[in-house]
Amino acid sequence: MTIKSTLRSEQLTLLSDYPAIRLSALPVLDQRLRGTTFVGLAPRSILNSPQQTGVDFWSLNPYIGCEFGCTYCYARYAHRYAVERARDAGKLSEAEFHDFRGPHGWEAFERRIFVKERLLGALEADLGRYMRTARPPDGPTAPIVIGTATDPYQPAERRFRLTRQVLERLARCEGLNVGIITKSPLIARDVDVLRQLQERSDLEVYISLITLDARVIRQVEPRSPLPAVRLRALARLTAAGINAGLIVAPVLPGITDDRPHLEALFRAAREAGARFVHAGPLRLYAAVRDRFLPVLEAHFPDLVDRYRRAYGGGRSNAPRDYARALAARVKRLQARCGFPVNDGMIDRYRPRRPRGGQGELGL
Ligand code: SF4
Incomplete structure (x- = not known):
């Protein structure tokens, strides 16, 4: 849902808020038996502006x-930039850096979760900035998107309730x-506050699900909720009148992009009351390759060469021809399943900056 620059702003916020504090000295709020540690932050700012991130939304x-x-x-x-920058800024020793980073570099993202404690003070200040600049009298209000770089209803939310606090504050705005x-059914816990928010503001809830195939889900999403659980959450939201739909991001070439596969998913979402569906192809950034390509090799070895060709030469985005063909397929299926037809991405949240050229990948 976002681009690299949005993510960079996260690490800049993280670092600039703690000019004199070593990252390893931040309070540990919780630990799981499987090794996940939750570290507290008290940020001065929580809402990233389009100027900070280069996208059209906050x-x-x-x-x-x-x-x-x-x-x-x-x-x-x-996460990777946050930890590397902390090391470069002298806030992590080399030993601490390796501990934070994990043996392959990608573990930290899943096992060192930063929790933005006491975020309401920061949100209050940011809302003042937002109201002054994002609501021009002669134009549309700029969207605020929650969950662009992390799942706002991941398991930690059950305890810390930060997302709920944010929604309660936003529900008081007009x-x-x-x-x-x-991806989490935990969002259904907050139906009450979502309804309040929707009474005064436009709201779109995107339940993220890439396939109905639980086997594939477990291969590529080790700890996410299973498809049936997410669809039940979607049904609970729509039954409560919440404007909710499905986002299929990413569509995995050769794994989840065939027509029967997508159609079954779209129809299941429709049965759960989804009001819209969006879908977009995989983007394979450098920091993702280390994690994703070994999984591809283990479970889908026949596809490895195809992915290496399609995403070779430093390309992160899917090849243009593939993206066009997928968008056409998504539109046909949207029409067939009774959804509003769109370009396959979330148009309102489309990045402002154009992307570079692409190679070839047939469907
Ligand atoms: S894609 Fe998965 S790991 Fe990444 S933020 Fe969403 S739920 Fe979390």
């Missing part, structure tokens, strides 16, 4: 890092334009 992420640990997750950038992206 973004908010109550956590940095995500326990769900999806192998294709581009948000690994945020005329906002809010999007929420999550």
Whole structure:
């Protein structure tokens, strides 16, 4: 849902808020038996502006890092840069850096979760800035998207309730334009506050699910909720009148992009009351390759060469022809399943900056 620059702003916020504090000295709030540690932050700012990130929306992420640990997750950038910059700024010794980073570099994103404690003070100040600049009298209100670089309803939210606090504050505002992206059924806990928010503002909730195939989910998303659980959450939201739909991000070439596969997913979302569907292809950033390509080799070895060709030469985005063909397929399926037809991405949240050229990948 976002681009690299959005993620960079996360690490800049993280570092600038703690000019004199060593990262390893931050309070440990909780630890799981499997090794995940939750570290407290008290940020001065929580809402990232379009000027900070280079996208057309404001973004908010109550956590940095995500326990769900999806192998294709581009948000690994945020964590990796945060830890590397902390080391470069002298806030982590070399030994601490290796401990934070984990043996392969990608573990930290899943096992060192930064929790933005006491975020309401920061949000209050940021809302003043937002109201002054994001609501021009002669134009549309800029969206606020929650969950662009981490899942706002990952398991930690059950205890820390940061996302709920943010929503309660936003529900007291008038005329906002809010999007929420999550894979977690925990969002259904907050139906009450979502309804309040929707009474005064535009709201879109995107339940994220890439396939109905639980086997594939477990191969590429080690700790995410299973498909049936997410669809039940979607049904609970829509039954409560929440404007909710499905986001299929990413569509995995050769794994989840065939027509029967996508159609079954779209129809399941429709049965759960989804009001819209969006879908977009995999982006394979450098920080994601270390995590995703070994999984591809283990479970889909026949696809490895195809991926290496398609995403070779430093390309992160799917080849243009592939993206066009996928968008056309998504549009046909949207029409066939009774959804509004769109370009396959979330148009309102489309990055402002154009992307570079692409190679070839046939469907
Ligand atoms: S749930 Fe979202 S933020 Fe969390 S690991 Fe998966 S893709 Fe990344």
